[in-house]
Amino acid sequence: xxxxxxxxxxxxxxxxxxxxxxxxxxxxxxxxxxxxxxxxxxxxxxxxxxxxxxxx
Numbered sequence: 001x002x003x004x005x006x007x008x009x010x011x012x013x014x015x016x017x018x019x020x021x022x023x024x025x026x027x028x029x030x031x032x033x034x035x036x037x038x039x040x041x042x043x044x045x046x047x048x049x050x051x052x053x054x055x056x
Contacts, residue, residue: 011046 026047033041033049035056041049 011048 025045026043028043028047029045031043033043035041036051038055040052040054040056042052044050
């Protein structure tokens, strides 16, 4: 339960501070999310899907 609160607080903190990382990475870090607009999207350290330079 505390792990979930930590991940949520990291996401909120990163949204406020507009930083790439805020604390420990979430378990999904680096996992594939989806393909959109010809680019692959992966989970970043905050669990948000971000565009990668690789095309799909």
